Amino acid sequence: MDYDVIIVGASIAGCTAATAYGRAGLRVALVERQRSPQAHKTLCGHFVLGGAHDVLQRMGFWQPMLAHGAAVTTGLGVWTGSGWVVPGTGSAVPSAISLRRSKLDPLLREIAGATPGVDLLLGHRVVDLVEGPSGAVAGVVVSRGGAERIVLRARLVVAADGHHSTVARLARVAEDSAPNNRFLFWTYYEGATMNGPGDGQVWPLDPDTAVCIRVDDGLTQVGVFPAKDRLPEFTADRAAAFDRFVERLPDGPALTGARRVSNLVGTTDYPCIRRDPTPRAGLALIGDAATASDPVPAVGCGWAFRSAAWLADATAEPLAQGGNLHRALRSYRRAHRFIDKYDALGRQEALAKPPTALQLAVRTAAVSDPDIARRLAMFAMRAADPSVLLNPKVMVRALVGSRMRTPRGRPSGPSRLATG
Template sequence: MVRRAGEYDAVIVGASLAGCTAAILLGRGGARVALVEKSPDPGAFKRICSHMVQASGVPTLERLDLLEAIVAAGGIRSRLRFWTEWGWVEAPPERAAQGVNLRRELLDPIVREAAAATAGVELMLGHEAVRLLRDGDAVRGVAVRDRDGVDADLRATLVVGADGRESHVAELAGVPAKTLPHGRFAYASYFENPSGSLDSSVWFLDPQISAAFPTDGGLVLYVAMQTKDRLPEFRRDPKAALLASVAAIPESSTRPGREVGPLLGKLQMPNRVRGPVAPGLALIGDAALATDPLFGVGCGWAFQSGAWLADCVAPALHGAEPLQKGLARYRRRHRRELRGHAFFIHDYANGRRFNPIEKLAFFAAARDPELATMFDAYATRQIRPTQMFAKTIPRTIAVAAREALPHRGGGVPASR
């Protein structure tokens, strides 16, 4: 049964981080927006996520007027540091960028409430996108189904797929996904954080990885990301295997307290890349690019890509130019900002060990605060790979020559 027809400037499918960001900014710009979410629960949240929002995403949170609310809810401003066998790579505290960590069960409702409170935004909970409406080749709306099985057609100038890694909207629109393999799996659990340390830490145990993300409520999430040959051990007793990996973390200045759970596991997380626009359609957040969670980029990029899209299509929604022009601008922005990062993330995601260049880079950055600061800007996704290489290559060679040559006649020492 088709009950009603709505006319909107934009229909956004998915009221999580990316969708709510685009809805807030489009609504503030005067657009009429339907924000469609299949979960009926206003407090719904993404369960499997280590919830570190990188520093690159923080300016968007400020623009959305959400940073204060996130910190007031217990979100902590956290720096990022990396350990390899050559030591810690960490920028001096006063030069290190700060992200923000708040569990998704608190973060998602804050963001969704802000979207629902924005003039022009109609949040439609409990509605699932089931079909796209078309005008020739162009997408011109979405058919949604409510919990009682009642369908409604929502017509719009622009349809936005913000429906995550498995994007049904992209599939309905025939936007192909390129899938790149992921060679690791992840288990995680929350622990008490008796040290109160606020640093987010990643230990590259080459090729295994451990990580700790302090967050609200005096908690820290410990994560084990291991190559798939270790899966049988984790499957047998996931909790014991996770605790063993936490106990084996080297050079940790802190130790976790009691494990409080829940135990989370994600066994398959292939990288997924889609072209972010088609006629009448844009994809944002994970729907456009879902990469290895190891580097904690997805939430920041969901906020950022939602904002890029809203900025790029604003003139078209005001009738100042054809929509395709705004969509082309968004495609270029998305590509310029994220393609290089995604390339290197995907390259490491297959579970391989460090290559000689990476070894040299970590070796040098662990010995030189200037390099560590540049590395920090890159890892927190504030500069692109080309900018990072331009800044670091000559200095890395100089530091490595100074530090390594006397020891090994030219090679990077195996460990400190």
């Protein structure tokens, strides 16, 4: 069976790409190994950074997400030893949005499946690739659970099947893995009260991190990202260690009387993985299949939406008109460098090393400097190139500003503020 595009994986990245290609008039096979349209990813914090706001609006996803109860974060507070950093009103920092994957994945799948030109093939597992005479990827072979094999062909195959990508493995795509020296757990509360400023908070406790975010159905998500030297504490009694961590957060959420409505979700190891997003002729990778970054800055969902949109922007017209696909994929590769820059920084942060003097200076100066606070927020929301914050002029201004401010309550032991 012939298509213009075959997309493997019907979650965020795959559904976004399929919807975009279908709206461009292309015939799309959206292949998903799960049989149920309600299937969803569980190990995902689902906080979509503000940098993806424009893509969500352009794709028509923002309003349906709100209709399904998504919570919007307009001002994320960042705790420092010198006070809280919150971007001021009128700072033009785009809003973030959060909708649990149990709602988001089925919603996106419904939108993609209803798009003219898109065939949603649930319960189809990719077992092999089809190669053209020149070695280009020319399609996939899928199984529906029995001995039958179905061959699907297309000019472009898109791997949107996660950081354990089957397509990438079959295509022998090289994998670059880097360690993550933190682990993560989160849960959801009903009736929790935030005490920090803004409508969400982040605590960079050096090297530990914590977050508190509003999500759908009026729930509050509380997550902790401790350094791995605290694994024995969590192994002994995970729930008790989590509670102790949260109780000791400065201006942390008030959970007395709140009801925990889920088990702890998380993992003790989440390495950073990246692959070339255009590794072979006729093949492109999007979302976690291309870049599975450190989860602490919550970039995963945003990268999935954005990389899928960038790929469709670059390749839809050449696919529709028989144009130069190789050139179009180079254009996508250039767009993807935005992610590569942040991923390189994220890999350094994932080592959980003590913050540099410049990092501390930026946080301290941002408490009282609105421009640095805005730049820090744009950086955190991945709403601009890293140079919005990481440039010589801002660094000098931060160093000068931090020296003019006397820290209050800075912990003498940077990683032990939240220790039980």
